[in-house]
Amino acid sequence: MKLKVEFKNVYKKFPMHAKQNDKLLNLFSINRKKQRMEFAAVKDVSFKVYEGETIGIVGLNGSGKSTVSNMLAQVIQPTDGEIIINGETSLIAISAGLNNNLSGIENIKLKCMMHGLKNEDIERLTPDIIDFADIGEHINQPVKNYSSGMRSRLGFAIAIHTDPDILIIDEALSVGDSTFTDKCLNKLNEFKKQGKTIFFISHSASQMRTFCDRVIWMHYGENIEFGPKEEVINNYVKHTKWINGLTNREKRRYKNKKLEEQNIVNSEIGKRQKTKYKVLPIISRISLFIPLILFGALVLMGY
Amino acid sequence: MFNSVRQVIKEQIEHRDLILRMSIFEVKGMYQLHYLGSMWQFINPIIQISIYWFVFGLGIRGGQPVSTSVGDIPFFLWMLMGLIPWFFINPSIIQGSNSVYQRINVVSKMKFPVSLLPTIKITSNSFQFFILMVLLLIVLMIYGFFPTIYMIQLIYYIVCMFAFLFAFTLLSSTIATLVRDYQSLLQSLVRMVLYLSPILWNPAAAGVPEWFTNILKLNPVFYIIEGFRDSFLARQWFFEDPVYLCYFWSLTLTLLIIGSRVHLKFRKNFMDYL
Numbered sequence: 001m002k003l004k005v006e007f008k009n010v011y012k013k014f015p016m017h018a019k020q021n022d023k024l025l026n027l028f029s030i031n032r033k034k035q036r037m038e039f040a041a042v043k044d045v046s047f048k049v050y051e052g053e054t055i056g057i058v059g060l061n062g063s064g065k066s067t068v069s070n071m072l073a074q075v076i077q078p079t080d081g082e083i084i085i086n087g088e089t090s091l092i093a094i095s096a097g098l099n100n101n102l103s104g105i106e107n108i109k110l111k112c113m114m115h116g117l118k119n120e121d122i123e124r125l126t127p128d129i130i131d132f133a134d135i136g137e138h139i140n141q142p143v144k145n146y147s148s149g150m151r152s153r154l155g156f157a158i159a160i161h162t163d164p165d166i167l168i169i170d171e172a173l174s175v176g177d178s179t180f181t182d183k184c185l186n187k188l189n190e191f192k193k194q195g196k197t198i199f200f201i202s203h204s205a206s207q208m209r210t211f212c213d214r215v216i217w218m219h220y221g222e223n224i225e226f227g228p229k230e231e232v233i234n235n236y237v238k239h240t241k242w243i244n245g246l247t248n249r250e251k252r253r254y255k256n257k258k259l260e261e262q263n264i265v266n267s268e269i270g271k272r273q274k275t276k277y278k279v280l281p282i283i284s285r286i287s288l289f290i291p292l293i294l295f296g297a298l299v300l301m302g303y
Numbered sequence: 304m305f306n307s308v309r310q311v312i313k314e315q316i317e318h319r320d321l322i323l324r325m326s327i328f329e330v331k332g333m334y335q336l337h338y339l340g341s342m343w344q345f346i347n348p349i350i351q352i353s354i355y356w357f358v359f360g361l362g363i364r365g366g367q368p369v370s371t372s373v374g375d376i377p378f379f380l381w382m383l384m385g386l387i388p389w390f391f392i393n394p395s396i397i398q399g400s401n402s403v404y405q406r407i408n409v410v411s412k413m414k415f416p417v418s419l420l421p422t423i424k425i426t427s428n429s430f431q432f433f434i435l436m437v438l439l440l441i442v443l444m445i446y447g448f449f450p451t452i453y454m455i456q457l458i459y460y461i462v463c464m465f466a467f468l469f470a471f472t473l474l475s476s477t478i479a480t481l482v483r484d485y486q487s488l489l490q491s492l493v494r495m496v497l498y499l500s501p502i503l504w505n506p507a508a509a510g511v512p513e514w515f516t517n518i519l520k521l522n523p524v525f526y527i528i529e530g531f532r533d534s535f536l537a538r539q540w541f542f543e544d545p546v547y548l549c550y551f552w553s554l555t556l557t558l559l560i561i562g563s564r565v566h567l568k569f570r571k572n573f574m575d576y577l
Contacts, residue, residue, distance in 0.1 A: 014575075070574075075411045076572075076574050076575060077571050077572060077575075099409060101335075102332055102335075110325075110328060111409075111413075113324055113328070114321075115413055115414075116414075288560060291549070291553040291557075292554055294553075295546060295549045295550035295553050296521060296550055296554075298546045298550070299517060299520050299546060299550050300514075300517050300518065300521070301517070302517050
């Protein structure tokens, strides 16, 4: 089996900035503070996924599911660790990058274009996409007037027709009604038969059971279990039941304890300050401006 | 030193087809909700031309022609030669700088080279520019100014203009994505440049001291606009002023080198800075 996706000790940390200014200083790495608080949305996640597998990702709100899916789609880059992806990915999220001012039809054309499809292919695919999205006359209306269900239908229809080989579905199916969900699941089964790799992110245990091969359970940024679906889903359901059984105070205490663990103090910045500046790159950087300054001075003097 | 420049330019050449198609799409989409549609591409400049002509030509100058080294030129024509490139430069700078911020949400979810976004804005604005240029040629001929051999160097100055806009918007779109204040600042600065360039008034004839004109000349738009006039009025060849030529190109190249470096450095992390 061919390796499709591999996460090697992947971290995604978000600096906890107090002010907008800190963000800017950080950009040029001139933050003088030795230490900085960071929030690890994803903490030391490693897994391997092979061709043709369907992987479910479950977890509570804020457990890092969407961060993982964004990293899979290469929307954001990991802070630490390595991600290996062999193939083209396509992300379907509820608001998957539709242009609100354009009509449905134009969005289809634009998105296909940006995916690098040729004009003939777009002409050929458009009726299929319209048919699959099944939103009737609204296809000629601007997307800003769409309901959330219609938006996710259109986004889904476009994404599956651009022929990706790794598909990431981020709770997009939870918005559509059951007829549309069935249609999508059928289409996804078709993809499965073609040997495509699918990541499926959802709260719904039942959809996972019918559809996935293996399941990743994300819990407060960590991948605490990765294995066959029955095992992991049962443990997950058991765990949510246990949490629901707690009193409100216990719940809060548990949550705070877990969130505390995600805060990391980063002292790397202090280290980076100590590295000596090399002379050569600085000279080459300055020399870049020499012709500009020289000719600028000549123009100023009226040569 | 030139690796990043090479990579950015390679991306443009590889995707030239995509750039063209997306620019056409952009032009179509721009005036979609307008009743007059793409007619606005010409109504807008006509309104602006008439107000500038009224205020500067009739009001301030009192209808006096502009005296140049090749004789007197009606102010209306002299102004058009500056305003028409400006109608291209102005929106290209503003929209090009905003393009990455505006589209990053859509674009980051697919494999799409972000460096194309400013170029798409420049290209979509250039359709209007080329049509207005043809109209300007017709107006010039009506006034009795027929094309000379100097018209050939118009190609050179159009290349200059595109090179400068590309280099500038590449750098500026990155900055505008990281620091939002920059876009507001840029809008004010661009408005200032309109009055600091020889578009609506002629610094040479206005009795401005020479040292001050030399400062104004550091503005690259000055070079482009005067170059357009040189070509239309057959004043001089572009190589007759080598120092100014070298200044313009070293500025453009410096912007391009810094711009492509900064762009490549930050583009993977654009989403983190939103």
